[in-house]
Amino acid sequence: MPPSTDTTGDDGAEAVPSARPSQPSQSPPQSPAPEETLAPPRLPGERYWYAAAVLLGAVLIVATAINQPYNQNEWSQISAYYSSNLHTMVTGTRQPPLDPLLGGLLQHLLGVGQLRQRLEPALAGIGSLLLVAALLRRQRAGLVGVLTVFVLATQPLFLRYTAYIRPYALPMMLILLAAYAGSRWLDDGRRRWLVLSAVAALLLPLSRVPEPTVFLGSSALVLAWRGWRGSLPRRRAWTLGVVLLASLITVGAVSFLALASDTKKVFDPNLGHALDRVPAGLHEIWTYVLPLLGRELPWWPVTIVFLVLAVALPGARRQLRAQWFWLPVVLAPLVFLVAYHTINPYPLDVRHYRAHFAYFFVTGFVFLVAAVGTALARAAHGRTRRWAGSWLGPLAVGALLVSQLPTTYAVATQDDVPDYGMAGQVLRTDLPPDALVLYDGPAPAGRWRVPFFGKPRYLVGAPHVTSVSALSKGERHLGGDGPVYLLIVDSSCADSVVCDEPEVHWSGRVEGFRVARRFSMFTLYAPTAGQHGTAGAIEALGRLAAAYGGTAARTDVFAQARLLLRAGHRDEAQRTVDRYCAGLKPGRARRCLKKAASSHLPAAAPETKAGAH
Helix, strand or coil: CCCCCCCECCCCCECCCCCCCCCCCCCCCCCCCHHHHCCCCCCCCHHHHHHHHHHHHHHHHHHHHHHCCCCHHHHHHHCCCCCCCHHHHHHCCCCCCHHHHHHHHHHHHHCCCHHHHCHHHHHHHHHHHHHHHHHHHHCCCHHHHHHHHHHHHCCHHHHHHHCCCCCCHHHHHHHHHHHHHHHHHHHHCCHHHHHHHHHHHHHHHHCCCHHHHHHHHHHHHHHHHHHHHCCCCHHHHHHHHHHHHHHHHHHHHHHHHHCHHHHCCCCCCCHHHHHHHHHHHHHHHHHHHHHHHHHHCCCHHHHHHHHHHHHHCHHHHHHHHHCCCHHHHHHHHHHHHHHHCCCCCCCCCCCCCCHHHHHHHHHHHHHHHHHHHHHHHHHHHHHCCHHHHCCHHHHHHHHHHHHHHHHHHHHHHCCCCCCHHHHHHHHHHHCCCCCEEEEECCCCCCCCCCCCCCHHHHCCCCCEEEEHHHHHCCCCCCCCCCEEEEEEECHHHCCCCCCCCCCCCCCCCCCCEEEEEEECCEEEEEECCCCEHHHHHHHHHHHHHHHHCHHHHHHHHHHHHHHHHHCCCHHHHHHHHHHHHHCCCHHHHHHHHHHHHHCCCCCCCCCCHHHHC
């Protein structure tokens, strides 16, 4: 029988012809490093410990979903869910369709409620816990793996933004599902794992665009490279890479094009503009992003030690290289971080890099923690007595776990954003039914003043609440003629669109009012001079403007002038506007008068620049 002419091996690599004996067909097997043959300490009933870590994470996710108030981004998302029109439900969120579709369907099935409306991301977060536990069990990480899952289960960023109605938890779970199923396919070649990885990859661009795009593209490159080098079975690695790349090219391109009209507002691809933003972007990363990560990750000295050890320990580097998906998982948020600080057209002091963007760093970080812990256990085990050395890795991971628990407690017990439900409860119980509540915040002129979210849900049976910002634009009228109260959302919201900066109560004194109560980033002021009705509101707005001072007072001055105009006091309204604008610097005074005129308020004609001199 003639010899076979097939030159392809089982793994897809071409066999080297025997006519060239000087080139061996297979590299000689390499002996593993001594510590690689050693294992971290294991627990009896290890799978139950993994299950306990997942269960703890599930309980904390549900508790966070129930306790943490909605923020502005979540209100924007769920406002479209009330529609019975599928197109409105999907397109009203300016997101790929999968996340709003699932969230909207669950709301229509289960009704309205904080846990019910957050059920979809909460379930996705629990799924991520399960997948991380499964991946670490496959790595035989022992006690280090169990502790690492506990790290993820109590990680503050993970808990807060898993219980969050935006597309963060779902795409993260799909990334992990693609990684897990892809790893199983590379190990045993069973086609069902390839199909499952393909399904996850196809759904990824339908859940979110930036991080899934980077993950799919970089995964295809990593698989192609490692298949070519022979560190992964070539045929399987290239097949998986083609599947992931095909998902990106087909579904990913459709998602991007469908959202192209919205991306123009947040995406400036001009290379010159991007280079101009680099200095400001680097400054923002150094002064804002790194401190943010220092707050949200485990205690920063411990985190830095783990990052250094991940580079310094050969065993940690080998373990991270062995996980084909780790680099793509880390690159996804890293590339977005760079892009946000170069091609984002918004001023960075107006729209900082938000904490929820850093959510995608968490899983890459926990795999790094497991690699460092395992490397420490194996290296120490090989150099010291078993009872001492092998526990170094678990002790290190345990120290990191303990260091983040104070922040975990804060997430579970403290409001991350203003609680409008609590505000409604306070107004119902502490104020008379005919009270007139002016809602405002000390944001500078031109900054978005956070509206009172959830009025139909939270203000049933409460006194009437009027937004000062809407009043200044002529969009609202006062309701009620009772005593005038001031509800101030604090200065933690002045520099944050979603009002999620660390809590800082505004401590200004408003003449004629006293602080009645401080709660959940709100301050409630009660009248001390009997201010009632429209006249009392006009007086209150003047006193509030005086307390703010500068550009922060403009909205209140314009609202005061609006009420005077409606009351028939046009001359007094103009004097109010003119007096305020005249107290500003010349350039700001001109802009102030132009803004008043465009708002249909009486004001003096602004001087020209030449006239100002």
